Amino acid sequence: MVLELHVWGPAFGLPSLDPECLGAIAYFTQALDRSEWTVVRSSPSAVPTRRLPTLHDPQTQTWTASLPSIISRLTLNPPPTFHSPDTPLTPSQLATSTAYATYLTASASPLLSLSLYASTANWTASVRPAYTSSLPFPLGWTEVPAVRRAWLRLADATGIDLLDAEDAERPAGPPEDGGVLPPDIKLPKKKQGVADLLTPEQKARIGLHALVDGVMDVLADLKGEEKKWFLLDDDDGEEGAGGPTTLDCVAFGYLALMVYPDLPRPWLRDRIVEKYPALQAWVNDMTAVCFGDGVPTAAPVAGTAEARRGEDGVVRVAGRFVDGVGRSVPGLGEEWRRWRDVGLGVGDVLAIAGGTAVAAVLVAAYVLHKRGSALMPVLGAPVHRWEAPRRGLAGFGAAGALFGGFFTPEVRFGSVGGGESGRVQTEVQAPFGGKVDGVEVDVNVDID
Template sequence: MLELHVWGPAFGLPSIDAHCLAAIAYLQQAVPRGKWQLIASSDPSLSPSKSLPALRNGDIWIGGFRNIFHYVAQFSAGEWILDAGLPEQESADCIAFSSLVESHGQPLLDLSLYVSSQNYTTTTRPLYNTIQPIPLPYLTPPSLRAAAKIRTSHLGLSSLDIDTDAQDTTEPSIIPASLRRPKNTVSSLLAKSPETSAQIRLTALATDFFEPLQHLRGKKAFFVSDTQFSSLDCLALGYLALMLVPDLPQPWLSRTMKEKFPSLCTWTEELRETVFGKEKVTLEDAFLVSSNDTELDARLKRLRGRSHLPWKPPYNRGALDVGGVFLSSLAESIPVVGPLSKSTRMKPHGKGKEDEVQGTSSWRYLGLVGSVITGLGMGIGYMLHHGIISIPGEASEMERERQRPSDLGHLGEALGFYGNHTDVMAQRQRAMESEPHGKPVVEVEVGSGMIRSTETVS
């Protein structure tokens, strides 16, 4: 039984990720029902490529939509291939436009769901709290957003992220506030008239993506064929659904699609119902459980399948396992440790089952220990850097430096002189009391620093 692991549902769609939606569509159309199961694990650490979707076949894990596409063809000996039988020209178009969808569609989704601060904070980030166990949502959305910013940095639209445009109030400015030019934010950019440069740029990017797809499809039922569903249709459905369906505070992407390309909207809605089902996908569908369900209800749902898709509930992972994933994710954010941690998870398919399991367990244990040590080191370093804790030797030396009277200016010098004079008088008194009468006591002043010593003359 094949298992397809994906990011959990969102916006009424089976997944919050375009590639996961594409993989679901492919298996739904190519693989017979009963031969595969859909699991909303929302855990990319399961995949050797550290990404979802991931296909599991026993001890074999395949990560990424393209790799899943090729593995299914190989596993079925060429039987489960959607593109089989396409003419040469249509097959070439399928490959070329699949590349276009990924290269141009991903930046648009990045800008809409992750880079835009208003869409991210109010809609995207809270969704991960519903599909991932605590504490993973503290790391996953910021990590995905950081990757989205990197992928879209060449577009020059970082102003959509108001966090990077927030002015530091602690820095003084020689320019009066009345003369400063305000920085553009997502609210100001998208609330202005369509003539603003940012709105024109966003619309142009969306148009450059939608226009060739609409031209390719024309009046056909699918993109490259009028009768055959292809891998391009799966990929396009995944991206177009996430562009059209989500109800966002700043809906510039869906608005452009609805106003300029209504035929693509119709195609997306119709194919969405055909592939994913007419009913909106909910968390209860994916996890096969709701707050009002008894244990018997949950078992019946697992047996008969309530949804149009072959859902299977995710594995019940313990707190230790979730904590290990959290620490591993934390370690992978470190420049040196991250790539090393990822490379240890890559395993060749030719190894035996026993060696593979032992190797995976060993590396997982070492990764967990290393993550704990790294986390402690980073925490201690942070506290040392910010003065929350200090080294005992250095602290005592600093205290001595702080207690020097000279640091108090003229008052400190006066207090120091008074203290030295008091010490000299006390020393003189002790010398006179310790000697018998008749022996004079002589004070000797040495140098210009007013250093006095008391001696007894025999």
């Protein structure tokens, strides 16, 4: 059975939009025959390791995540056609390869983060649509924001802001003295230096160029002018079998995503093309060597309209969506991750979600029955209504209510003695200060 390399989907003319996934694909083209492996377009929620790239061996049912672990697994359990690209390297070159690969992961990742994820224009126009097209609906609502948040943490560490031109138009903030002077008072103009003449975008661009140069200078010095690859030349190794090594594959994953994407704000590509044309030529050479026979076509992720796999239908996509929602809820996400790390399957996730929904409905119905019975009585039960007796003009219904607003009765009581009969006369004040005839009522008052 062929090995399955699960990666993020293609974008920008490359077989994957993730640098580590792209490096893994390049490594497989150099280490294995194409008949022994295939590329599967996937996402972290679709694999047990929750990380890409991931290698799945259907024969042993094992999952291996991250490029270093995949290389180690292939070295310890090599397939029949496996041949390591690092075979011609000396022990010293192997140590150099490991060191520079680690350096690239730590230093080149922030550059990609700033270019593809921190820049609002680049993210909205190019990167986010690429991720969305790689995922079945509605996983783009949960997984794509999580991916961007993870990459933005790398950009935040650089301390660089204002990557877009529209950001340069934002006000710099209130004046330092905290007040505004009257228009008739003019202070002498402050002498401006070079830094004061730069816009915020220009200042950010200087910082970006410094970051790019710091990484690219190291790679350019390592490659030099003589070698075609970073550590070997075409005539190196046994019988002149020199070629791309693991370091070249790792570097290709990062540099290709810096050079090939056509972005609205191509500051990273412009800097590399302008100052490091040799590295751009190296990226083109790697593309020709690794994908000269065509870019490996990733099998569509299960659940899309392009392909359906038996183990990944609508139910599985729904479970992945519920899992993504649970992980993104503030305050609940960490606990949800712990539950999922225990090993809950898709069926367990759907059962928990369904049970929670049913419990919420039952609790709401019970509370409504106990507290809201006056507003919503039980169906079929008799309804009783009590009203206070109507007095005065209110006893005449709607007409009494109408005229009651115009006439305010004023009751005057006379004084009567014990056992005497009296008379109470009510004078009703009419509009415009006049009076109308009152109503006389006979009242018998008994006073002990």
